[in-house]
Amino acid sequence: MTDPRHPYIPGRDELNARCWAGKRSVVDSSHLTEQVSVLNTHTAIVTARCPHSCLGTGWYETEKTIEMVVNFRKRPAAHTPLHINKSIVEIVSSVKFLGVHMADDLSWNLNTTTITKKARRRLHFLRKLKKASLPPPILTSFYQGTIERVLCSYITVWYGNCTTAEKKPLQWIVRTAESIIGVPLPAISHLYEKHIIRPANSIVKDTSHPSHALFSLLPSGRRFRSSRTVTARHCKSSFPQAVRALNSLPPKE
CATH class of the missing domain: 1.10.287 (Helix Hairpins)
Structure with missing residues (x-):
């Protein structure tokens, strides 16, 4: 049974999945604009028909809701703002999430x-x-x-x-x-390597982990297969770095 306070909004989950996907050209500008328009339409419908839902009761307040747009196109298209209770959600250039400050240009x-x-x-x-x-x-x-x-x-x-x-x-x-x-x-780089290797070893041992497939052994059985990366940002991210750190460890006798 669907919770009346959290109704299903068609297009919301699909939009979130596309926005958070870690691929290069996963979202087209025109399609994203269309999805945002659909999301705004369904939000207005839920607010009108379900006054006791999370949208109708004001759980999603515009004062407490912000939006950050990450776009690396040379000619970015006009972004359609999100609306909650007929109010525009504020667009910010950086956000603090779980103690980490993230910027819209993915700089640190x-x-x-x-x-x-x-x-x-x-x-x-x-x-x-x-x-x-x-x-x-x-x-x-x-x-x-x-x-x-x-x-x-x-x-x-x-x-x-x-x-x-x-x-x-x-x-x-x-x-x-x-x-x-x-x-x-220990230097900061050594601390980073230690924090990378520790969870990587746990993922390698846990076959039920969602990221276990990223640590596949080569036919020799001594080194892990490096991930294919297109951008330097992906190459320096956690999992490719973890694979390189494991391959740099001395072989076990």
């Missing part, structure tokens, strides 16, 4: 800047503990629990596509903490 400058500022503020407390003459093991534990945890927050999502200029401030945080504690600490 805003995200790395936010992480760097948050980690630099926590270096103050590390210096205070150093002045209190705490031993390096305690300082290292504090660093791993407060600063490294911030640097590695969803690092598998954004670090691979960061530029060199965006990676330098993150590495500066590590080197500064290293000089305060007085012991060597």
Whole structure:
């Protein structure tokens, strides 16, 4: 039975599937405009016929709903805005989702800047503990629990596509903490590789995982087959990087 508070809107699920598909030319401009028009029409129908639904009761408020358009065409077509309760949904250039700042050009400058500022503020407390003459093991534990945890927050999502200029401030945080504690600490690139390899090994062992097919062995049985990528952004994303990281590991005896 369909929940009256969450009615089915024809065209909504199809539009979301097309917008989130990770292929290059999956959405045509004219077709996307047509889908948005259909979505606006069905939203108005549901609001009028089902006043107790999530749309009619104001669960989807325009003040709390935003829209981000990702379009890399040289000549982008005019975007048809979404309407909820006869109000236009605001279009933004960046959005924060689960603590990660995503931009409409899929750059990570805003995200790395936010992480760097948050980690630099926590270096103050590390210096205070150093002045209190705490031993390096305690300082290292504090660093791993407060600063490294911030640097590695969803690092598998954004670090691979960061530029060199965006990676330098993150590495500066590590080197500064290293000089305060007085012991060597793993570089940010090594932390990224560790966070990539750990879930990749779990996916390889779990045959029921949806991404298990992305880690197929070559006929030799010693290396994994690299994913075919068209863009540099896809090549630097999580799964292709995970395959390369697994292939770079020394062979097991």
